[in-house]
Amino acid sequence: MHNDLIVVGGGPAGVMTGFLFARAGCSVTVLEKHADFFRDFRGDTVHPSTMEILHELGLLERFLQRPHSRVDRAEIRLAGRDWTIGDLSHLKTPAPFIAFMPQWDFLDFLRQEAAAYPGFRLEMQSPVAGFLHEGGAVTGVRLTTGRELRAPLTIAADGRSSIVRRTGMLELETLGAPMDILWFSVGKSGKGGGALRGSFERGRLAVLIDRGDYWQCALVIPKGGADELKTKGLDHVRQLVAEAAPDLDLGEIDGWEDFHLLSVALDRLRQWHRPGLLAIGDAAHAMSPISGIGINLAIQDAVAAANALAGPLAAGKDVNPLLGRVQRRRLFPTGVIQAAQKAAQDNVIGRLLKPGSPLGKAPLPVRLLDRLPLLRRLPGRLVGLGIRREHVRSPEVRPG
Numbered sequence: 021m022h023n024d025l026i027v028v029g030g031g032p033a034g035v036m037t038g039f040l041f042a043r044a045g046c047s048v049t050v051l052e053k054h055a056d057f058f059r060d061f062r063g064d065t066v067h068p069s070t071m072e073i074l075h076e077l078g079l080l081e082r083f084l085q086r087p088h089s090r091v092d093r094a095e096i097r098l099a100g101r102d103w104t105i106g107d108l109s110h111l112k113t114p115a116p117f118i119a120f121m122p123q124w125d126f127l128d129f130l131r132q133e134a135a136a137y138p139g140f141r142l143e144m145q146s147p148v149a150g151f152l153h154e155g156g157a158v159t160g161v162r163l164t165t166g167r168e169l170r171a172p173l174t175i176a177a178d179g180r181s182s183i184v185r186r187t188g189m190l191e192l193e194t195l196g197a198p199m200d201i202l203w204f205s206v207g208k209s210g211k212g213g214g215a216l217r218g219s220f221e222r223g224r225l226a227v228l229i230d231r232g233d234y235w236q237c238a239l240v241i242p243k244g245g246a247d248e249l250k251t252k253g254l255d256h257v258r259q260l261v262a263e264a265a266p267d268l269d270l271g272e273i274d275g276w277e278d279f280h281l282l283s284v285a286l287d288r289l290r291q292w293h294r295p296g297l298l299a300i301g302d303a304a305h306a307m308s309p310i311s312g313i314g315i316n317l318a319i320q321d322a323v324a325a326a327n328a329l330a331g332p333l334a335a336g337k338d339v340n341p342l343l344g345r346v347q348r349r350r351l352f353p354t355g356v357i358q359a360a361q362k363a364a365q366d367n368v369i370g371r372l373l374k375p376g377s378p379l380g381k382a383p384l385p386v387r388l389l390d391r392l393p394l395l396r397r398l399p400g401r402l403v404g405l406g407i408r409r410e411h412v413r414s415p416e417v418r419p420g
Contacts, residue, residue: 023049023171024139024333026161028148029178030057032123033301033318035130035142037175040326042140043077045334045417049169050140051161053147053178057124064123065229065312068108068404070319071115076412079133080114086129088121089232094399097219097264098382105389107396108404118404120231123315137417148183151297157340158296173339175298175325177318180285182303190289190299195362197284197308198370200246202239202257204279205231206268219264220368223375226264235268237261238309242373246281284308286358286365293343300325300346305354308361310369311403317354320406324349326414334417353407 025041027034030052038050066088074080094106108116134140152160152168160170176184184190208230217228225240239261241249249257257279258270272278288305292298301318328345381387389396 021049021169023047023160023169024173025049026051026169026171026174028161028174028176028183029301029303030054030127030142030144031177031179031301031318032126032130032315033303033322034175034177035127035134036319036322037177037300037325038140038142039130039134039137040322040412040414041330041333042134042137043417044326044330044415045139046330047139048141049171050142051146051148051163051169052142052144055145057127064121064126065315066119066121066126067313067316067406068111068113068115068117069406069409070316071119072113072405073319073323073410073412075114077133079129082133083129084115084119086121086125088119088125089230090117090119091230092117093396094403095217096386097217098221098386099380101382102217103382103386103390104396105386106399106403107393108400110397111401111404113405116404118312120229120236126315148178150183150187151189156295158294172296173298173329173333174296175300176303177299177301177322179302180306182299184289184297184299184303189297190291190294192287193290195286195288195358196365197286198243198365199225199240199373200243200284201282201309202241202246202249202279203282204237204239204273206235206237206270207272208232208234217265220372221264222372224260224264225369225372226261228265228268235265237265237268239264240369240373243284250276282309286361288354288358292347295340298325298329298343298346300350304347304350305358307358308365310361310364311357313357313403313406316406317357320353320410321346321350323410323412323414327410327412330414334415349408356407 024046025048027038027050038048041048074083092109096103147164148161149164150162151158162168176182219226227238229236285306286308292304300321307314325346329339333339
């Protein structure tokens with residue numbers, strides 16, 4: 021079986037990469053280690069920047085036909101009251117809101133659209149054991165079954181536990197994170213909501229995402245603090261959540277199995293490529309969950325990679341001299357966003373996680389954002405559209 025490209029990892033970056041390269045006429049095999057896409061508490065915020073790309077691909081209308089919920093503003097609870105700090109509704113883009121869709125639905129949608137191109141193949145239950153090497157270049161992969169697949173280019177899109185990280189193939193720079201997150205879900209009475217809610221008080225930080233008939237909740241805890249929290253008991257955790265969001269019905273939280281621990285990481289590879297290999301998405305840069313931008317940066321990486329490489333690869337050209345273009349294109353927005361996330365972690369979240377006196381009043385920037393609607397458009401634009409957003413410029417070879 022001939023491959024122009026092997027993609028390791030069937031997450032958003034991997035499936036979108038497979039779709040775009042197959043659309044350009046490449047023969048692509050995407051390898052996903054799991055049997056299906058169904059895993060809860062994975063990122064499921066599809067931002068306006070990603071929906072703009074779907075619009076450019078002619079997919080947005082079909083995407084929005086799938087069940088989802090929409091958020092066009094952000095609220096935060098500080099010093100005993102709610103403040104509105106972000107507004108996306110005025111963005112000049114085809115979808116000026118964040119769409120919340122379970123990641124498995126988003127991936128299934130991309131898979132179905134990619135299947136229209138004969139060069140696209142997605143193989144589930146295909147974990148990769150290692151890379152094949154020849155003459156100092158990566159020439160393919162070896163699966164845990166012993167089967168080998170070869171291609172001129174392999175793209176690692178297998179997340180923060182990527183094989184390029186585990187094997188030390190590409191050097192990692194760690195920026196640090198002072199917190200972890202406990203994810204859980206709570207049913208919602210009525211249909212009110214439509215906002216992204218946060219409650220930040222000294223020693224108690226929580227985020228609530230409106231998912232239609234339930235809230236997806238995140239309790240922010242100090243780094244490595246999950247075991248200590250368990251020793252204090254489930255009632256203690258319920259109390260923390262109740263103080264952050266008094267309107268939630270916590271009766272359905274029965275035990276620790278209702279919580280999913282996310283170990284937060286903030287890091288990036290110093291170099292994203294070597295001959296025959298390119299890393300993108302979380303494999304190249306693990307993002308903090310702050311602003312929920314991870315999926316959308318991964319999609320932007322996939323578009324940038326296809327813009328630079330898909331046409332030449334389909335034409336049979338050597339793309340190794342072009343791999344550095346992808347990192348140079350994407351490193352600036354990645355670095356800016358990670359710097360902002362680190363500043364928020366160190367100067368806001370890290371401090372709030374430490375014991376101390378209750379907040380007497382909200383910081384001035386929060387008060388100004390709540391008071392001035394026009395000012396709220398700035399964080400809405402930064403979160404919704406990001407920095408140096410990509411546009412689809414890779415070619416399309418239409419099926420048939």
